Amino acid sequence: MAQIMLGKEVNASLNERIRAKAEELKAKGVFPTLGIIRVGQRGDDISYEKGAMKRCATLGVEVKQFLLPADVSQETLMETIQQVNQDKGIHGVLMFRPLPDHLDEEAACAALDPEKDMDGITSGSMAGVFVGHEKGFPPCTPEACMEILDHYGVDCQGKRAVVIGRSLVVGKPAAMMLLQKNATVTICHTKTQDMAAICREADILVVAAGQPDMVTKEFLRPGQVVIDVGINVDAEGKLCGDVDFAQAEPVVAAITPVPGGVGTVTTSVLVGHVVEAAARQEGR
Amino acid sequence: MAQIMLGKEVNASLNERIRAKAEELKAKGVFPTLGIIRVGQRGDDISYEKGAMKRCATLGVEVKQFLLPADVSQETLMETIQQVNQDKGIHGVLMFRPLPDHLDEEAACAALDPEKDMDGITSGSMAGVFVGHEKGFPPCTPEACMEILDHYGVDCQGKRAVVIGRSLVVGKPAAMMLLQKNATVTICHTKTQDMAAICREADILVVAAGQPDMVTKEFLRPGQVVIDVGINVDAEGKLCGDVDFAQAEPVVAAITPVPGGVGTVTTSVLVGHVVEAAARQEGR
Numbered sequence: 001m002a003q004i005m006l007g008k009e010v011n012a013s014l015n016e017r018i019r020a021k022a023e024e025l026k027a028k029g030v031f032p033t034l035g036i037i038r039v040g041q042r043g044d045d046i047s048y049e050k051g052a053m054k055r056c057a058t059l060g061v062e063v064k065q066f067l068l069p070a071d072v073s074q075e076t077l078m079e080t081i082q083q084v085n086q087d088k089g090i091h092g093v094l095m096f097r098p099l100p101d102h103l104d105e106e107a108a109c110a111a112l113d114p115e116k117d118m119d120g121i122t123s124g125s126m127a128g129v130f131v132g133h134e135k136g137f138p139p140c141t142p143e144a145c146m147e148i149l150d151h152y153g154v155d156c157q158g159k160r161a162v163v164i165g166r167s168l169v170v171g172k173p174a175a176m177m178l179l180q181k182n183a184t185v186t187i188c189h190t191k192t193q194d195m196a197a198i199c200r201e202a203d204i205l206v207v208a209a210g211q212p213d214m215v216t217k218e219f220l221r222p223g224q225v226v227i228d229v230g231i232n233v234d235a236e237g238k239l240c241g242d243v244d245f246a247q248a249e250p251v252v253a254a255i256t257p258v259p260g261g262v263g264t265v266t267t268s269v270l271v272g273h274v275v276e277a278a279a280r281q282e283g284r
Numbered sequence: 285m286a287q288i289m290l291g292k293e294v295n296a297s298l299n300e301r302i303r304a305k306a307e308e309l310k311a312k313g314v315f316p317t318l319g320i321i322r323v324g325q326r327g328d329d330i331s332y333e334k335g336a337m338k339r340c341a342t343l344g345v346e347v348k349q350f351l352l353p354a355d356v357s358q359e360t361l362m363e364t365i366q367q368v369n370q371d372k373g374i375h376g377v378l379m380f381r382p383l384p385d386h387l388d389e390e391a392a393c394a395a396l397d398p399e400k401d402m403d404g405i406t407s408g409s410m411a412g413v414f415v416g417h418e419k420g421f422p423p424c425t426p427e428a429c430m431e432i433l434d435h436y437g438v439d440c441q442g443k444r445a446v447v448i449g450r451s452l453v454v455g456k457p458a459a460m461m462l463l464q465k466n467a468t469v470t471i472c473h474t475k476t477q478d479m480a481a482i483c484r485e486a487d488i489l490v491v492a493a494g495q496p497d498m499v500t501k502e503f504l505r506p507g508q509v510v511i512d513v514g515i516n517v518d519a520e521g522k523l524c525g526d527v528d529f530a531q532a533e534p535v536v537a538a539i540t541p542v543p544g545g546v547g548t549v550t551t552s553v554l555v556g557h558v559v560e561a562a563a564r565q566e567g568r
Contacts, residue, residue: 123415127407130414130460131452158477166463168415175471176414179450182475184482187459191466193442198468 003152003254005227007144007264010151014265015059018272022060025278032278033062034118034271035090037080039103040070045096048267052094055267061274064090070100077103078111085113091278092118094270115281118273120173129173132180137273142174144265145206145227146181148256154204154225156181162199164188164215164242165208170229174206195219213244220248226255229262287436287538289511291548294435298549299343302556306344309562316562317346318402318555319374321364323387324354329380332551336378339551345558348374354384361387362395369397375562376402378554399565402557404457413457416464421557426458428549429490429511430465432540438488438509440465446483448472448499448526449492454513458490479503497528504532510539513546 022032034056038045049065056063064087066080077099084090093116099105114124120139128136137143149156161183165171171187178185183204188195199205199219205226207215212232220226230242241258248255256262306316318340322329333349340347348371350364361383368374377400383389398408404423412420421427433440445467449455455471462469467488472479483489483503489510491499496516504510514526525542532539540546 123411124407126414127411130410130456131407158475160482172414172460172463176456179456179471179473182473184470184472184476186468186470187463188468189463189466191442192468198444 032275034274035084035093037066037095039068081111092274140269156183159203161204162202163206170208207242209242215243217247224252318558319368319377321350321379323352365395376558424553440467443487445488446486447490454492491526493526499527501531508536
């Protein structure tokens with residue numbers, strides 16, 4: 001019987017801190033505002049956007065949407081990015097990715113003001129994550145994983161942490177953040193051999209493989225803390241993670257559910273970044 | 285009886301490629317030039333500088349030295365950096381670090397033109413290493429480790445690589461570069477528990493701990509490839525690495541000596557970066 005690490009429990013205290021900080025800013029006449037740039041109508045984007053807007057409303061953060069057609073030109077996209085960069089009323093920006101194939105995503109990310117980059121997509125933010133300093137903002141998802149570990153009092157120091165996945169959005173930054181917490185970190189990926197044995201060595205396992213139910217009981221042992229970053233749709237159309245929850249839950253010490261785990265916290269981390277960005281920009 | 289992976293053997297082919305490319309540029313009237321910024325008279329810096337200048341001379345690369353007193357002001361240092369940034373006759377810059385305590389090293393690194401950053405000290409270069417793309421230049425020392433692995437035909441894909449050390453100069457970038465070569469990478473450091481057992485799991489072990497003879501036979505098993513990045517002076521005043529060579533050599537499959545291993549290759553990698561930078565800048 002594992003402890004189920006619930007996103008809503010993590011959010012309870014996290015959201016309290018964010019709301020208090022937003023109130024403080026508003027008392028000074030600063031209204032923390034998130035700009036959302038979305039190209040096209042991808043279901044994933046719209047669903048995330050809905051959640052983010054709801055969370056913003058709850059926590060007292062305003063939203064300005066910039067909705068562009070799926071066939072938007074690079075030029076128009078770049079103009080939109082310049083517009084949000086220059087708008088002092090927008091403190092942070094979320095730009096949905098991947099962008100449609102005809103667009104130059106690298107150029108778009110590079111154009112965004114690093115101080116308004118809420119999700120670690122500019123090279124300045126990525127260097128910050130790599131170096132381990134507090135400038136800029138890391139991507140929201142791996143930071144949500146760290147918030148969960150912190151909330152449940154998981155001490156990483158000297159522990160073996162294994163990350164499955166090496167994306168720039170989750171795997172690599174999660175590895176750097178665990179290293180920052182003094183864990184001994186191993187990064188696994190599609191080319192890893194005997195991944196189950198390596199995962200069994202982990203005290204803390206962060207799974208961002210993007211493969212439904214990939215982590216089965218062979219990957220697990222008693223005492224582990226498992227963070228499941230995956231969000232997949234199973235054969236029956238239900239949301240599931242990268243970890244086979246039914247197999248994992250009887251074995252490990254603690255696990256995040258899907259849905260109701262990392263994803264829930266990610267949205268709060270995003271809103272927290274906007275409030276923090278507003279505070280930093282206000283100080284100038 | 286391990287294979288001794290000698291820096292000079294790696295350099296033989298590496299230097300040939302660098303020299304040929306330098307010749308090609310000179311035929312076009314471009315003379316690849318390294319700018320060296322050194323503050324004070326640290327023995328380590330001077331010794332590295334000597335080696336670098338000798339290698340530059342051998343490979344047909346020119347050097348301009350900017351030698352500043354140990355008590356130089358931040359202002360003068362920043363002016364010097366601006367000067368090398370603006371000088372079109374200087375293609376790459378090596379700035380020795382650490383800078384004396386009274387100087388703001390972060391500001392100095394940030395001021396350097398990323399395109400002239402030969403040793404991965406700007407945030408643009410660091411983001412490049414983190415992302416794994418070919419822009420900018422990674423730090424010379426971890427790249428030298430990769431050159432050694434490549435030269436000796438060590439295939440990293442699916443292998444377990446363990447890096448001891450998490451510095452920005454060696455450990456973290458080495459880990460990212462091994463990941464790029466599809467190894468399963470573990471990063472160990474001073475807070476790691478039971479490091480010897482973790483190192484025994486490695487197929488490839490990169491040691492950048494900065495502790496003389498720290499890696500003893502308990503860390504090793506037959507079949508391993510060991511890259512020793514350490515350069516220390518032992519009790520008798522002789523150079524030694526982080527690996528106890530006498531204990532390691534009978535056990536492992538291949539090992540780099542100190543001196544004559546990684547350090548030798550690092551200098552060539554630096555000069556190679558200058559030539560490559562000259563080629564890139566010439567194309568504009």
